[in-house]
Amino acid sequence: MSSAAVDIGDHNQLARSVSNSLNLSTSPTATFHSLSSSHGARNAAAAAKQLKPFATQDIKVLLLENVNQTGRKILEEQGYQVEFLKSSLPEDQLIKKIREVHVIGIRSKTKLTARVLQEAKNLIVIGCFCIGTNQVDLQYAADRGITVFNSPFSNSRSVAELVIAEIISLARQLGDRSNEMHQGIWNKVSAGCWEVRDKTLGIIGYGHIGNQLSVLAEGMGMVVIYYDVVNLMSMGKARQKATLAELLDAADFVTCHVPELPETLNMIGKEQFQQMKQGSYLINASRGSVVDIPELINAMRSGKLAGAALDVYPNEPGGNGDYFHNNLNEWAEDLRSLKNIILTPHVGGSTEEAQSAIGVEVSSALCRFVNEGNTTGAVNMPEVSVRSLTIEEPNHVRIIFIHRNIPGVLRRVNAILENHNIDKQTTDSRGEIAYLMADISNVNDNEIRDIVQDLEMLPACIRTRALY
């Protein structure tokens, strides 16, 4: 934020500028619906230590992609202005809306690229109501002082259970039998249908989902092997393979659970299909970019693969409807024509349990960030937490200073703060970005304004907020 925006003669303007367009009020009568007291996330003693009141009703939130109502409710209980939409938005509409808001909540479809984020002049925080954060340009967001949160494991179990269902369904060709019956065809066959007991499951990416899956699969009598770039502790009797090729060579079922990264782009392609066992199965519920789908179609047509299940695709529509055609992905019709292939519309994490938990987790993190500056759990910022300012601390301000992590900045910050009483101060860095919080007591509005203006003059400044 440019210091030129600060009108030093106007208190309201000061409030706007210091809080980065969050028009925070010092009015002691303003109602603050404390996060802790409103949904019991903390114990009663902590709830009594309410954050200082400020005008939460000025905070604008845009929730896209039908984020769960639990999340919406928490944000509304804070008094924020919440706009809720069921689908994602095309880029032009997204740009128009994002200019207005301080907080945005998305799932996997909304692409928050640098092009979109550069228009988001008021945005301070993004909530990804999902695990994956590949849809957000995390580095660009950090460079602009925009903090990003996600929900790292609230839907992991749901994905793992879907994959278990798919393993059995593929082994027994359940999708085909069910489709035939829906067409009136009785086709009782056992050829090419198998039990999963004693078969080998190869898990690529042994993280939260991979772990859950490992335990469930062993419970069904499967042998579990996995491949991961990190050396990891095995669950149960699972064994890590040193290379992807070793896993592909040994597995009857191969399932992908890696994030979308440059290294995972088409990580299952022509060569990997050749390395897989004859008559094996492939499952992908990670990201559409991980599997080369035209090569998958070839492997299915040649009989190398006996079946496949896909939950994710390179291009996915923004909302529900009749979209899965070649104009979305050029091979869609070919994929649809294959036998024993289960196609689901990115529903791995779509259960009541998972969505409700994600709503609570991400919205709570957003509230803590907006109201307290707390970044615990952020995926692109240093994690910094300081206990809340309370209503017993009326002349205190919390300064939040996001800055470039270069030598000498703290010395200059301390020079600005040196004549004030700093009750607490903490700072941490993550790569090129550093995040500092300082609670200062016995300050008046003019002093707050001066502190903020001085901080914003520092060349390393990315963003300054003042909560008071």
Ligand SMILES: NC(=O)C1=CN([C@@H]2O[C@H](COP(=O)(O)OP(=O)(O)OC[C@H]3O[C@@H](n4cnc5c(N)ncnc54)[C@H](O)[C@@H]3O)[C@@H](O)[C@H]2O)C=CC1
């Ligand atoms: N279909 C759906 O609805 C959902 C899909 N997902 C996707 O699943 C992915 C995995 O989720 P989690 O298990 O929670 O993630 P996680 O971060 O817990 O685990 C990912 C694992 O992949 C490993 N990995 C990274 N790069 C690799 C590589 N090149 N080769 C082998 N291993 C590699 C990591 O070391 C890590 O152990 C997410 O990133 C997301 O894209 C997540 C939730 C729901």
Ligand SMILES: O=C(O)CCC(=O)C(=O)O
């Ligand atoms: O539920 C969603 O929209 C996305 C699920 C997902 O892929 C994730 O959590 O990464």
